[in-house]
Amino acid sequence: MTDINAVASEVSKLKQRLDQAQLSYRDASLKSRREIVILKRLITRLSVAYRGLDSELDTKLTELRTELDQPKDISKLIPRLAVIERLVTRQAGFTEKENQRLEQQIHQSGETLKRVHGLPAQLKRELRNILSATSDSLAHNHQRILRLLELYERSLKLISTSNDNLVLKDTLDHDLQLQLTNELQHLITELDFDGESGDKLLTIRNRLLIGVPPQTLIELSLEVLRLVLNGTHQERRSSQKFLDSVNSDLATLQKTTNQNVGQTSALYAHHGELTTELATVVNTVKQGLQDQKNLENWRPTLTELTKELQVLVDRNRALEKREKMLIEQLSYNENKVTTLFEQTQDYRQRLNDQERKMFLDHLTKVYNRAALNDRLEHEYRRWLRYQHPLCVSLIDIDDFKDINDSYGHIAGDKALKIIARTIHQCLEETDFIARFDGDEFVVIMPDVSEEERNKRLNKVRESISQLPFRFRDQNVTISISIGATLFEGNDTPTDIIERTEKALYSAKSAGRNRMFWIL
Template structure:
């Protein structure tokens, strides 16, 4: 009697454990369905980030999302996949920003060509169509660049074959100087290395020395080709990264599908074992109630015991398969970690490119594009808080003579030193950018009248005292400053125009002067 009670007690404990296991598997099934929803969201975000890079890739990602309609158990992947989701979303924003910068370069080059006189009306119309087009993807921008390059080549051929010398030189000197200055500004915002860097330096030196209309078009074509080549390199790099992410996700999807099938099979077998255990338990309980002589019931008990032993062995086999499934999930987790590290490295590379994109390559201070972004940001803060916001335009006095007398290498060296000196005179919350050639823009938010006046005069005096030595000659370089404050209904373009007026006033009174315009 005691042995039977012990058996009943053990069977009851086994039943409780099996009930708990059944609940655990039910929870795992619910988690699996929830995790598949998260994976689908990641794939959707990845599709948005990669949209327009490659049509075939877009189609494959759509197919992948359709294949994930059924729940899949990938609970171990959720934390890593969430990180990948954020990184890929950020990749989309960076790609959009790169596309916007490319759009600006297209318009700059297009407007430059549009100012050339004597070109056929059809070429002008084609150019206007290019500039007025609204690109939907990077591929559209690529086609616009190719078409713009074709128009530049047509313009060069027309100008070179024309017999009318007056037509060839129809661009007046003021416009030519302005276009040359704009092209120099574009060069300062490009970040190339190796041979491309040398080509840009040579182009810049030619522009500084002065060019004709034909030569300006030739230099613009060189810069445009470099921009196109850089664009192709960026696309190839992005394509390689996205292909790697897609390959890893495809592998994860495949193993997740396999794991789901194994999990469902285990769940069904576990349910069968539990059902058989329950039937045996019920049979034993009925026998205990109905049988008065346990000796006569012994053969049935032995049969039940044999079946229980068999079920226990099946349970051990299921546990072994569960451990194998856990090992497979751990392997998948390592693959996701590897994918995360890969995207983190790509993210770091993009951040470095972004920093370079907003730095002037010569002076290592911010460039004009960065200034426009920062001025817009400070303008919005000023609208909200109405704090004092000062903007100053700094221009080196007669700096062209330094380039002419001592060479452009000496001029570049002076620009680097002066930019560093101005930066050292500013506060941590101030901002400096190379605006154009030998001009710098300074933004000083949240400063009192005394502080900003003292800071600007410190810059002016410190620069004038810098000891430059070129070709055994001591040279003094000064700068003039035009400054103003945001007020009333001002906007960033109004402020830039007013600083230029203030600078003209300062220069009209002599060198090394400061002029304020309210």
């Protein structure tokens, strides 16, 4: 009886523990569901907050929301959360950098507005308040930008209604001058004329790099137009002269060839007649030798046949002389055709050289932006077909503006040449390098393994950091930053360029002499 009571007591205790376990499980389950709801709400709000800032982050957040809707173990989502955490951290660094740039731009724009004459005192006070305010967030800087834009709008209205608008006009003129200067430099670089026109254009480009007054800029613009027209006319006249010479030689060859054809036909007919007559004489001699028993009586006839043979021999010699003249004429025509072929080959080579120059950057002697667009499109189409690894990297010289400001544009040009040559030497024949813009270069490496492309790009980075630059008796170390990526999925060349720019920005944000991949 005692044992039964003990068992009943134990069963009762176990029942109580089971009830408590069920309650605990239900509470944990409810808590877990609440946490999932809170997590989903947080993910949704993060998606809204970060929407449009980073496409990769948008995609990852969308995928995470979809996973949360599925009845899966939430612990399996930890790797995805780690990836999102990394993307959010990267975006935070990018946002902080953008906030710093925005802060600098606010101060620069504010200082520019402060220098405008004729602004009311109230507007100046508001401007000082904006510039003196400290910013602790990107949202606050956005508010300052909006207030600054309002002041700009009020300033423009005031200036437009007053007589003192010359300063604004000068500012606009200055912007147009800078734009015109850059366009002229780009035009001179792309044309690359030879001879006197080319030398004068290079001299003008060097003057534009240093900077010229507005009046001189107008004069140089007119001079560039004149030199471009002269160079174009000169090339057209040279081409026309060459074509006229070729047409004249071809017309002469056609005439002499027709004459040779006629002479050849006549010689062929004469040879036929001569052969027929000779055969007739030979047959007569054979017949006479058979029929005549006394050759002495046949002598007069044989003498006449001999005279006929002599006439045939003379005619044959005349034909041989004409054939010799014909052969000499054909030999002359052959030499003329060979000469024309060599001339056209030389001209074709000149055209190929000119076409190659059109796709070469005049300063660095690597390919230019036009060649880059063609090659990138070509490699993109090959990638679509074969799906081999296709790497594109963007290389930027660190603090290149400081070199131009400290040592002059000539030193900057020298550095660009040396760096472009060094990059080219570190690559293989199948790789492609082009000057992208200013101090930026693009490198395309098709069908290269991950280990090899990292090796080549690191070799480029390390080789440039070891270059012994010396400007104005000072040793200068120059480094580069590299942003790289691969074609994947539905990528287009435009997507790749944008991604390399983002990767380059991340590399430069991390410090000098860095390489950053976005895959």
